[in-house]
Amino acid sequence: MPGTPQTAPEDRGDDMGQDDRTDPATAAFLTHRNLLFTVAYEMLGSAADAEDVLQETWLRWAGVDLDEVRDQRAYLVQIATRQALGRLRTLGRRKESYVGPWLPEPLLTAPDVAEDVELAESVSMAMLLVLETLAPIERAVFVLREVFDLAYDELAEAVDKSPAAVRQIAHRARVHVAARRPRGVVSPAATRDALQAFQRAVETGDLQRLLDILAPDVVLLTDGGGVVQAALAPIMGAGRVAEVLARIADLATLRPAQVNGHPALIVQLNGEVDTVVAVRVADGLITGLYAVRNPEKLSRMERETTVSR
Template identity: 85%
Template sequence: MGEHGEQTGDTDEPTVREARMDSATDAFVTHRNLLFTVAYEMLGSAADAEDVLQETWLRWAGVDLGTVRDRRSYLVRMTTRQALSRLRALRRRKESYVGPWLPEPLLTAPDVAEDVELADSVSMAMMLVLETLAPVERAVFVLREVFDLGYDEIAEAVDKSPAAVRQIAHRARTHVAARRPRGVVSQAETRDVLAAFRRAVETGDLQRLLDMIAPDVVLLSDGGGVVQAALAPVVGAGRVAHVLRRINATASLRPAQVNGHPALVLRVDGGIDTVIAVRIDDGLITGLYAVRNPEKLSRIDRETTVSR
């Protein structure tokens, strides 16, 4: 009897552990896309967001699920704390970054583009605005304005009181409102402008380029000190058009959905050389964001190679 009881205990214990792990895995997989987006919007790096998710999973796997009232909330809180810690380290790294820093471009599915608020929040223009916020302000803004979490829930994630979070949210909202793109541009309008822009670049038609870009357009080029890129913003239609005319004649320009909006992927000898995103205001291109740093292009290169 005792011997039989010991055998039963030995077989039951792994079964309980496996069931608990299955339950933890199911919850994590269910909310993974949300957690990745939270981390990416806070960090501007898909690679760092994946690292944050790995850390979150390792911690989540050790949690007693019986004590967790709301698994989604708990996972968001864990992810936010991990992202905040990494964001502070990244800010120190960015201080020594060579040339302009741009977010790692992220291939996004059509359903992201259909969610206008989410697409706007991950756009290159908006991600650069988020860079101007302090770490906790950025976390509060993302959780409140993008994902509509309650103040109490956010307070737990950032270790502040709900009253403090309300003040931080108001300050961050005001800061972002003063810097974000002036109006929402439709996907169709962006595609049309990009198609015309692509033809102008491919043909080297300087006048057509000048007709499409605003007089005070700004081009940011991120080479990270690894490949050739402008070390300072290029400002003004004439100077920007001159830079664009120097694009390699053998390069191919193809449209893609990047950071929730249409963008162009420039390939040379089969590999991705540059991802170009645009900001459009009042029908003119006011911002061009050219990511050239190979470290930031490896993920999108793999994904587009697989999908081609």
């Protein structure tokens, strides 16, 4: 129908949703769709906004003369990056008026994401929060260079800067992230062990058990977005965090899940997803808790989201 906007094709998971009738533009988009989503999500921390970036990318890609495109992957990443940068600036203004702590939108991910250690770290709650401290252009350059290994000339085209400027931005972003990222690599098994001990302590309401698994300087961040009840400031210290968590023992059901490539817990009330709790672990103790309660950020917790590099 003339004038009707085209909708971005979905990756249905069945051979990338392609068949013999798929046109070249659609086939290329579907081939790189998961990569484009991951790029946008790591830049924005929002799956809903990443999907919007995919739609905008598709609308521009559908009008491109493929005979003029040397590297389809790089070209698609360039389009998606520019769309995400524009949206990132809008999100920054939106976050300024956000009620309480802002946390990334959690993603239910397949277990095999954890096998790619670099990808799992890059989409973790802890890393996404570190990326929030970067300027938009620094975030784009860091994600594309450090996570997706784009060459500097490709990066320069994607962010509309000279290769020399991009190198300086990349160096500055690396230093910034290195100073703030969690120290050391924690295995999925160690995180699972800590999470299981944490789950048992919460389910029994055992305050001492909670204190035993929480680091003395643990920090709990709760994101309710002003929609549901949540602490409006970080809760710090094992004693205060344990007291808050011990109150939910009789109210909720906890189940383990893979969230953003790492073991996490889904809290259910009356059979509905109420909260997603991701953790940061060091030396066998939980040092950070990220509790997402904002219902607008929990809509994707019923199905797995595919992320890839």
